[in-house]
Amino acid sequence: MFTLRNFSGFLSGTLRLITKGGRLYYAWVGFLLLLIAIGAGAYIGQLKDGLIVTKMRDQVSWGFYIGNFTFLVGVAAAAIMLVIPAYIYDWEPIKEITILGEMLAISALIMCLGFVMVDIGRPDRFWHIIPLVGRLNWPQSMLAWDVIVLNLYLLLNWFVVTYLLFCAYTERHYVKKLVLPLVLLSIPMAVSIHTVTAYLYNGLAARPFWNSAILAPRFLASAFCSGPAILLILLQVLRKTTKLTIKDEAIFKVAELMAYTMGFNLFLTAAEAFKELYSGTEHMVYFQYLLFGLKGHTTLVPYAWASILCGLVAFILFLVPRTRTNWVTLNIGCVLIYASVYIEKGMGLIIPGLTPDVLGDIYVYRPSFTEIAVAAGIFAIGFLAFTLMLKAAVPMMLGEFTITKGRTPVEAPPQEI
Amino acid sequence: MTDHKPECPIGGCEPPATIGGTRREFLGAATAAMATALTGCGTLSKEEFLQHNFRELSKQEVLDVIARLEKEYQAKYGREVKVANTPAIPGVIFGYALDLSRCIGCRRCVHACVKENNQSRDPEIQWIRVLQMDKEEGVNVQHADAYYNPEEVPQEGHFYMPVQCQQCKKPPCTKVCPVGATWRDKDGIVVVDYNWCIGCRYCMAACPYGARHFNWGEPHLPADEVNPKTHYLGNRPRPKGVVEKCTFCIQRTRNGQYPACVEICPTGSRKFGNLLDKDSEIRYILENKRVFKFKEDLNTQPNFFYFYGV
Ligand code: SF4
Ligand code: SF4
Numbered sequence: 001m002f003t004l005r006n007f008s009g010f011l012s013g014t015l016r017l018i019t020k021g022g023r024l025y026y027a028w029v030g031f032l033l034l035l036i037a038i039g040a041g042a043y044i045g046q047l048k049d050g051l052i053v054t055k056m057r058d059q060v061s062w063g064f065y066i067g068n069f070t071f072l073v074g075v076a077a078a079a080i081m082l083v084i085p086a087y088i089y090d091w092e093p094i095k096e097i098t099i100l101g102e103m104l105a106i107s108a109l110i111m112c113l114g115f116v117m118v119d120i121g122r123p124d125r126f127w128h129i130i131p132l133v134g135r136l137n138w139p140q141s142m143l144a145w146d147v148i149v150l151n152l153y154l155l156l157n158w159f160v161v162t163y164l165l166f167c168a169y170t171e172r173h174y175v176k177k178l179v180l181p182l183v184l185l186s187i188p189m190a191v192s193i194h195t196v197t198a199y200l201y202n203g204l205a206a207r208p209f210w211n212s213a214i215l216a217p218r219f220l221a222s223a224f225c226s227g228p229a230i231l232l233i234l235l236q237v238l239r240k241t242t243k244l245t246i247k248d249e250a251i252f253k254v255a256e257l258m259a260y261t262m263g264f265n266l267f268l269t270a271a272e273a274f275k276e277l278y279s280g281t282e283h284m285v286y287f288q289y290l291l292f293g294l295k296g297h298t299t300l301v302p303y304a305w306a307s308i309l310c311g312l313v314a315f316i317l318f319l320v321p322r323t324r325t326n327w328v329t330l331n332i333g334c335v336l337i338y339a340s341v342y343i344e345k346g347m348g349l350i351i352p353g354l355t356p357d358v359l360g361d362i363y364v365y366r367p368s369f370t371e372i373a374v375a376a377g378i379f380a381i382g383f384l385a386f387t388l389m390l391k392a393a394v395p396m397m398l399g400e401f402t403i404t405k406g407r408t409p410v411e412a413p414p415q416e417i
Numbered sequence: 418m419t420d421h422k423p424e425c426p427i428g429g430c431e432p433p434a435t436i437g438g439t440r441r442e443f444l445g446a447a448t449a450a451m452a453t454a455l456t457g458c459g460t461l462s463k464e465e466f467l468q469h470n471f472r473e474l475s476k477q478e479v480l481d482v483i484a485r486l487e488k489e490y491q492a493k494y495g496r497e498v499k500v501a502n503t504p505a506i507p508g509v510i511f512g513y514a515l516d517l518s519r520c521i522g523c524r525r526c527v528h529a530c531v532k533e534n535n536q537s538r539d540p541e542i543q544w545i546r547v548l549q550m551d552k553e554e555g556v557n558v559q560h561a562d563a564y565y566n567p568e569e570v571p572q573e574g575h576f577y578m579p580v581q582c583q584q585c586k587k588p589p590c591t592k593v594c595p596v597g598a599t600w601r602d603k604d605g606i607v608v609v610d611y612n613w614c615i616g617c618r619y620c621m622a623a624c625p626y627g628a629r630h631f632n633w634g635e636p637h638l639p640a641d642e643v644n645p646k647t648h649y650l651g652n653r654p655r656p657k658g659v660v661e662k663c664t665f666c667i668q669r670t671r672n673g674q675y676p677a678c679v680e681i682c683p684t685g686s687r688k689f690g691n692l693l694d695k696d697s698e699i700r701y702i703l704e705n706k707r708v709f710k711f712k713e714d715l716n717t718q719p720n721f722f723y724f725y726g727v
Pocket of ligand 1: 607626629
């Protein structure tokens with residue numbers, strides 16, 4: 001009974017926390033709401049006229065939406081980079097770090113599901129894909145697998161975050177026997193969501209560019225570079241704006257880990273490029289389209305090289321201890337690696353996989369305004385989710401907002417511990 | 418929201434108790450209203466929203482669905498459109514053979530197909546693609562031109578290779594579909610349930626022959642060009658946002674007719690028949706001509722064969 005009443009107090013407390021804030025907070029939330037409104041407007045147009053308002057066509061049937069989806073699955077998976085060090089390096093009280101990583105994963109997953117939703121031609125039939133209610137083609141379809149693992153991972157993270165925060169709110173210590181296995185479970189789960197997403201493309205014999213055995217490892221390696229890049233910046237922001245204490249060494253440790261994954265990522269990419277370019281079979285056309293252009297079509301070329309260049313520079317910045325521990329160069333490195341992987345997963349993975357198409361046709365794809373506006377809206381939803389979660393979580397984690405401090409003392413039930 | 422009851426062809430309109438029925442209750446009308454909002458127009462009926470996968474419908478439900486569709490088409494095109502539900506004939510597996518030495522690249526098949534199968538005219542959807550290839554290069558898609566447009570065909574130094582759905586025995590397109598909206602029927606025809614497809618376009622990424630096409634925009638089919646003889650799994654008018662493909666003219670071939678492309682071809686390049694019938698022309702070709710399958714190495718095992726007749 002108590003728990004139930006406490007939980008409703010927890011919910012209303014959360015609500016109160018997220019509605020009250022400084023001017024900067026309101027401005028930020030307002031900005032995000034504006035972006036969401038723009039995205040929603042564009043999406044309504046897409047619903048009315050169909051996906052024809054995008055630049056996707058039969059030849060390039062997946063584009064910007066699915067590219068963003070793929071990238072964000074990587075971010076969700078990489079959130080565990082924050083969980084692992086919490087154990088290995090015995091960082092901070094585990095709950096704080098884990099909560100941050102898992103909240104990031106939740107936001108990324110919300111965006112993933114959003115991108116899938118705006119990409120399908122018949123969103124009114126979304127229920128067809130719900131297990132038991134619809135008709136899931138499992139285990140044959142990799143997309144069916146993806147639906148399952150993404151939602152399980154979302155549930156898992158959502159549960160752990162809520163539970164840990166609720167414990168903090170009620171001023172009780174979380175039950176380690178419950179949390180630890182779940183957090184440990186989230187590690188293979190994170191690997192599996194990105195692996196399944198890679199298999200989505202990997203299993204298609206019709207698309208030689210994706211049909212490579214190292215696609216899944218490449219996905220993981222690149223995700224483990226880009227995900228933590230976001231976290232590193234985030235941790236610094238949190239340190240400045242809240243009372244959370246995050247030690248320098250912790251940040252540098254993550255940066256060091258990133259240097260290894262980046263090296264590995266570059267190596268895998270080089271291995272793939274070598275196989276294609278040296279053997280020189282007709283499968284090379286996709287790499288050629290991406291890196292050098294094909295039959296006069298060079299749309300992707302600047303993106304491809306920008307991505308490679310950003311990746312290389314970031315790798316050096318993270319590898320050298322001096323630049324890794326310098327805040328300016330560290331942050332530049334973060335932005336570069338983020339840009340590199342974002343381009344690689346969007347323009348560099350989906351488009352060359354589909355161009356030239358299976359009958360040799362080259363259709364030049366560039367996202368339309370609608371696609372960009374809708375994507376901006378979805379990103380804003382993700383940022384908003386993260387902001388709101390953070391807004392409520394930080395005071396709870398700091399013990400500033402608890403069952404005794406959040407209410408008037410008269411209402412407070414007797415302490416249980 | 419337009420929420421009219423479906424017309425009932427045979428007496429009392431009790432919905433039959435099937436698995437589909439309980440699922441329907443689970444979903445309820447409230448979700449239907451939300452779905453109407455999601456389609457961006459007010460024309461999605463509750464019945465359409467809750468309709469289950471075609472293969473899971475009872476006989477009565479199929480009749481109800483067909484009656485509803487015919488009524489919708491009547492309202493939309495102002496004329497009677499018949500939607501058949503002819504099942505596969507036992508003992509028949511359809512096969513197709515195309516004579517590359519005869520095809521002149523005139524693309525009459527393309528246009529006959531569009532007419533027969535009620536494809537959208539604007540934006541235009543074509544199920545057959547005719548590739549112009551260099552004789553020097555042989556069958557190599559990287560040297561193919563689908564947009565050739567000379568005064569006269571055939572052009573010197575080229576040959577023509579029409580590509581359409583190969584009705585694979587091991588179709589990657591059906592394997593990947595997350596909701597089972599597409600499958601291979603008993604006579605070897607790969608079909609799509611347009612009322613179940615969610616438009617994820619995974620099948621398009623999986624098909625090695627570019628045979629699947631998506632309704633990116635609202636299909637525009639002028640009322641006077643509608644072919645009123647349709648099949649549920651074939652050429653009935655399609656909604657926006659779903660995938661469609663060649664079905665060997667299921668509405669014709671299951672009634673013993675040739676596909677429209679076979680009928681129109683002026684050079685007789687196109688052959689069609691029952692692979693299980695030892696005396697059929699198609700079997701004769703497979704046994705006596707130089708035959709090859711397109712992209713054989715991908716092991717999709719097409720029931721569509723190319724051959725050199727002369
Ligand atoms: S040709 Fe393509 S659409 Fe047709 S059955 Fe094969 S994979 Fe499916
Ligand atoms: S587009 Fe339709 S038929 Fe194709 S895979 Fe998706 S749901 Fe299945």
